[in-house]
Amino acid sequence: MKFTLSWLKDHLDTTAGVAEIAEALTDLGLEVEEVHDPAARLAGFTLGKVLEAEKHPDADRLRVCRVETDRGEAQIICGAPNARAGITAVIAHPGTYVPGIDTTIQVGRIRGVESHGMMCSEREMELSEEHDGIIELPSGEVGERFVDWLAVHDPAKVDPVIEIAITPNRPDALGVRGIARDLAARGLGTLKPVESAPVPGAFPSPVGVTIDADTRDGCPVFAARVIRGVRNGPSPQWLQDRLRAIGLRPISALVDVTNFFTFDRNRPLHVFDAARVSGDLRVHRAAGGETLEALDEKTYAFPEGAVVISDDAGPESIAGIMGGAATGVTEETVDLVLESAFWDHVQIAMTGRALRINSDARYRFERGVDPAYTLPGLEDATRMILDLCGGEASEVVVAGAVPDHARAYRLDPARVRSLVGMDLPEAEQRQTLTALGFTLEGDMAHVPSWRPDVMGEADLVEEVARIASLTKLEGRPLPRPSPGVTAPVLTPLQRREQAARRALAAAGFNECVTYSFIDAAAARLFGGDDRLALENPISSEMTHMRPDVLPGLLQAAARNQARGFSDLALFEIGPAFHGAEPGEQHLQVAGLLVGRAVPRNVHGPARDADTFDAKAAAEEVLAALGAPAGVQVLRGGAEWWHPGRHGRVCLGPKKTLGTFGELHPRVLQALDVKGPAVAFTLWPEEIPPPRRAGAARPALAASDLQAVERDFAFVVDDRVEAAKLVSAARGADKALIEDVRVFDEFAGGALGEGRKSLALSVRLQPRETTMTEAEIEAVSARIVEKVKAATGAELRG
Secondary structure (H helix, E strand, O other), X not given: OEEEHXXXXXXXXXXXXXXXXXXXXXXXXXXXXXXXXXXXXXXXXXXXXXXXXXXEOOEEEEEEEEEEEEOEEEEEEEOOOOOOOXXXXXXXXXXXXXXXXXXXXXXXXXXXXXXXXXXXXXXXXXXXXXXXXXXXXXXXXXOOEHHXXXXXXXXXXXXXXXXXXXXXXXXXXXXXXXXXXXXXXXXXXEEOXXXXXXXXXXXXXXXXXXXXXXXXXXXXXXXXXXXXXXXXXXXXXXXXXXXXXXXOOOOOHHHHHHHHHHXXXXXXXXXXXXXXXXXXXXXXXXXXXXXXXXXXXOEEEOOOOOEEEEEOOEEEEEOOOEEEOOOOOOOOOOOEEEEEEEOOHHHHHHHHHHHOOOOHHHHHHOOOOOHXXXXXXXXXXXXXXXXXXXXXXXXXXXXXXXXXXXXXXXXXXXXXXXXXXXXXXXXXXXXXXXXOOOEEEOOEEEOOOOOOOOOOHHHHHHHHHHHHOHHHOOOOOOOOOOOOOOOOOOOHHHHHHHHHHHHHHHOOOEEOOOOOEXXXXXXXXXXXXXXXXXXXXXXXXXXXXXXXXXXXXXXXXXXXHHOOOOOEEEEEEEEEEOOOOOOOEXXXXXXXXXXXXXXXXXXXXXXXXXXXXXXXXXXXXXXHOOXXXXXXEEOOOOXXXXXXXXXXXXXXXXXXXXXXXXXXXXXXXXXXXXXXXXXXXXXXXXXXXXXXXXXXXXXXXXXXXXXXXXXXEEEEEOOOOHHHHHHXXXXXXXXXXXXXXXXXXXXXXXXXXXXXXXXXXXXXXXXXXXXXXHHHHHHHHHHHHHHHHHHOOEEOO
């Protein structure tokens, strides 16, 4: 939102300067992004008088000028065609910065002749695009500051421009008057009164207006009137200057009036050329597929349900967003239809997003305008059009009714202290709300129609504290409980989250924090569907809630690889979503390794990250989270994992704690990640809690007796998992068998097609007495029997 200081003073009677106003605005929550002050930029320029102008001896287009300045006579070389004796020009002495050419003037030598300064054009001083010659002033004294001369003769050129950032909850600040109201409430001046006197209708309106019954939720009220006999020429200079100052191009008086009210009072309006309107105007919903060439010279096809304004010939305007080219006003317009309406903000946002149109009207309507100013705004604009363009106005025709936004909330002066921590007298609180337009009746505060963001008692407190200035907050210690150690406040899941974060950071992973929104294609890659689609997404890249944390990590890896960082270890802990209802989300720990796990070094060659690196990281996190030691690694992960190169960490076949392994090549290709890439995902909520709160590890049960190791080689079908053999072998004697490991695998040769040999090493640890050979043989027989029963294995000869 941009405005000039003089424009602000139309609404605010103040003596405050630009710096004081800018500081107050930021403190009020209307953050100042930029202050463009021409007076400060032009402070170093002074006036001079050209005494002589002779042709340069070595250049036909250059003149050697003798100029009287505040520093005495100076020789200046000038190439402007109007450089001649007797004119008053603007001088830049050596050392002066010229903004239009981004140069600091120095003493120079041009074709062998010295030049001590510069005579400037308007473009070189960023006053306009005029650069056909240097500035010729009709008056002025030698040595007078140019900004002082402009302040008297052309003040618009030195009018400071302030740009502020508007948060979505402050639509009232999208009009200069709303900004002035905030400053007046702060005490930087007095808000000037305004009057909206109705303009009597001289004749019945020949153009009627209607709203379809099924459209009143999208357009509660639509008002219009015809103004005939206007002269639509250029708008007056003051209006053109204001629009140019905020970056708008003046078009014509009628269009400039609507733009003025858009920024002055946050009241978008529209004008139709009455000669091009066929019959009455009708507000209705589009059936879908209708087209309209808009004022931006683009053709749009309406989606089904969009609100449009039509006449007997068809659609004439994209309601609340942009008018149509067919009924737009031109310099030949004599009769016009002036429209003022109140549009539903959700409807405007949906239509604007569907058509991909950004306009000042859409920006304001989707944030909220003052419904009570719908009809007064029409009257004020009518009066300005009559003053600038002449003509006579018809009676106003209205369809629908202004929606009732009246609401009131109780003002409790004590809540300012309890919610914000500020001690403000009740009289000051009431005075603040009154200055902001609230009406106080007893302890009830009635909210003004231009503040749709105030929706409760806490908002009243916010307004009072904001105007008083949150910089006055003082740090106060919280009350301490009775002596002693406070009880822990973290939940078990929060403690697990902290433990996982510490473990991964200690392992060399870098933490990422990515959005919970991803695009539709990425969501589908990881099992997402339309249940996770957002009705009102931020952008096309954030249309779905993420079904998994990995897409965000992969996109982060792709961005890093594009910038030359190829070896990455990233992790994130955050929610993933498996449904759209409350509670249909789960905490997920995800890690990603891309590129080299071990860089090239003096001890050996580089090594790319592989599945076992991901497994090791996952096991480290599981250990930190207190997962049971007896987990299994099974097949059958989701489709985004590489088949045969991943595993599920499980407690039994039905309870999965996480997955690790390589990611599928098509996933990497779709997300533009250059492999190899391995990852793991864990679900801390699936890890069972310890059997007894605060239970410690059991005492070490060491044995002095000699352990015995026996090796077994089994021939099995090549589809049998080694984990099944290990599990069966352990079950042969849980008291004696301490450990079972796979130490060899062989396939092919004499074993034949589809067969493989797996070698197990079994460690037996007696606890009470040394084992005899017979006992060892008995346990070995039970191991062979168990493995054979579980997998169909045969002992290899």
